[in-house]
Amino acid sequence: MSLPLLAILFMVNLLSPESQSKSKNDFTIVFYNVENLFDVKNDPETRDDDFTPAGQNHWTYHRLDAKIQHIYKALIAAGKGEFPDVIGLAEIENRWVVRRLIDSTPLSRVPYGIIHKDSPDPRGIDVALLYRKDRVKPVDFDFLRVVKEGKRQFESRDILYFSGNLDGDTVHFFVNHWPSRYGGYMATKKKRNFAARILRQRIDSILADEPAAHILMMGDFNATMNEGCLRDVLHAAQYSNVKGYDSLINLTGIWKDGAIGTLWNKGEWAVFDQFICTPSLLNGAQLKLNISRTYICREAFLLEADEKYLGIKPNRTYLGPAYHGGFSDHLPIVTVLGSE
Template sequence: MKRIYLAIFLFLIGFYTSAQSILEGREENKRGDFRAMFYNVENCFDCFDDSLKLDNEFLPNGVRHWNWEKYQKKVNRISKVIMAAGGWEFPDIIGLCEIENRFVLEGIFKFGHLNQIGYRIIHRESPDRRGIDLALMYQPEVFQPLDTSFIQLVYHGETVSTTREILYVKAKLHSSDTLHVFVNHWPSRWGGQLESEHKRVSAAKLLRQKVDSIYLQSPKANVLIMGDFNDYPENKSIKKTLGADGVAGEFKNQQLYNLASVFVKNGSIGSHKYQGKWGMLDQFIVSGSLMNKSAVLYCNKDGMSVFAPDFLLEKDETHFGLKPYRTFVGYKYHGGFSDHLPIILDLWRK
C-alpha cells in the first residue's frame, strides 16, 4: 500500500512526466525488485560557518557567495532527482557524496519533496578537512541494517585520517537475503592523476581487505560497492588493487565485477564529463554471487544505468554534445544540479 501511495504522490507533483526521458540503455518501467542509486551531488553545503572545517568559500561572504536561497534550491533539486530516478517507486537505497553534514541531508527531506517518504539516514561527520561527507539513505521496510561501520583511511606515513571514510552497512532485505553495501568517495585527483594515485590505491587496499574479511566469514556473500572513485574502471586502483573485472566470462562468487566497465567501450554517456569526454568515475561493483541468476537475489550484466534525463543536461558549447547541468562553473554560480549524473543499479529476486 505504501508503494502505491508513493507512486501517486510522485505523479501528483508532476515531476515524473518531465523526468521519464532516459535511463541510458533501458526503459524506466523495467526497474528491478530492488533499486540502488548513487549520486555525487557536487558541493552540497549549508551557508553556516563550521569553525572546524574549511568551508569558508560556501558562506554568504565567501568566494562562491553561497546563501540560504541557493542552499534551499540545491536540496530541493536533489530531492527531485531522487524521485525521478526511482521510476514509479522510489530507490530503495541511495548513496550520496559531497554533502557537508547531517543538517544538509535532513534538508533534502525538509525543503524538498521527500518529507513524507520515510527514508532513514546513515551518516557521521568525516575527518575530511573541507567537511565533505558521504551517507546512505534507505527505506526501512525494504532494507534493514544489521551492522554499520565507518572505515577510516589513513595514508602511509600518517597517523590520522584526513579524508572521507568508507561507509559499510550489512543489511537484511525484504527477500531475507543479506547484502553487504559499501559507499565510497575516494581521494580526488587534485594535483594530478599520477601524483595522487597512491591515495586511491590506499583506499582500494582498505576496501579489498574489508571485502576479503567478509568472504572469510561468508564465501557466497552478496557484496555491493558503490561510489565516486575518482578513477576509471581501467585504472590501477580499481582494476588491479581492488581487483574488479569487467562483466564477461564465467562469474565466480568471490570475484568482484565492475558493471561500469561496459560504459568505457560505449563512450556516448558517462557519469561525468571532463575536457569533452564522458567517463565513469561513479561505479557499481558487485560480487560474483550477485551475477548468478540462479540465486535468490541477482543482477544482470546491463543492470547498471546512468540516469540522464534532459533536465540534468545542458548543451556543451565548448566540446559539443551535452554535459551535466552543474551548480558551479569554476567559482561562478550556474544554478544547475551537479557536475555528476546519478547512477542506478537494479537487482532482481526469484
C-alpha cells in the first residue's frame, strides 16, 4: 500500500540530505521528464496510437489521472514540500494535459502560468514550462525549432525559451528535450549536435547584448556531459574547466561518477537530465545559484529494486507495453536560485 502524500512529504523534509530551509528570496527550479504524459485521444497527425484505450498500452482516463497525481507528488517532493517556482517538463503531449496537471492537483492553489506550443515531434511529445505568476514576472518567450531539411531531414521537439524577472533580476531559461538515441548512438549523434548548435546560437545572441546575462538551461539532453554535443558544440564544461564569459557551466559534473544518475539502463546510472548555466549565475551581485543545492530528487517512492541487474531503478509507469503504475523512467532534478 502506498503512503499518503502528507506522510511522504513529512519524511522528505525530515530525511532528505538536501533539505534546507527556504527563504522567501529563494527560487526553486525543477526539471522533470515525466515519461509519456499523453491524453487518451488519438491524434491523426502524430504517432500516439499506443496511448489510447484501444492501443497497445491501453491508456485510459483512470491511468492518466493516476499518473498526474504521481507527477504532482514528485514535483512537490522535489520542492521539499513547497510549490516550485519554475518547472520544466518533458514528454507531455499537449497543453491540455499540462492544464489538467494543474487543475486536478493541489498545484491549483498557486497561480501557475503555462508556456507551451505543439512541436513537430513525430510522436507528438513536447516540452513545457510552468512559472508561479505571484513570484516570477514574465518578460518574453519563444520556441526554437529543431527541424533539419535536406537529405538527412528530421524533426524533433522545440527548445522552449522563457525569460522572467526573479526578485529584480532577469533570468533566461531554456527547456530542452534533444533527439533520442533510438537507433543507436552513432546514428543519432548528429541530430543532438544540430540541436546544440541551435541552442548555442541563441545563447550567443543573448550574450552579445548582455555579456553578464543570467542563463539557465535545463532538460533531457539524451547525452552525458562529456559527449560532443554538450562539450564541443554547446561548449558546456565543469566549473573547473570554464574559461571566458561566454563559457557555460555544466552543474551536473558533481554527478558524473556513475554512482548516481537520472535514469537507469541495464544496471548503470546515467545523467541525461542536466542544468547548465552562465558563470554570472554563480557570482551574481544579487541572484546566485548554489551548486550545493543542485541535486537529483531520489526520494524512496520514486525508486524500486531492480531484480535483474540488482541495485535500484526509477519506478516507471510502463515496463514495455505492460502497465506498472509508477512515476517515470527519469528522476527530477532541482536547483535553487537565492537572492541575497
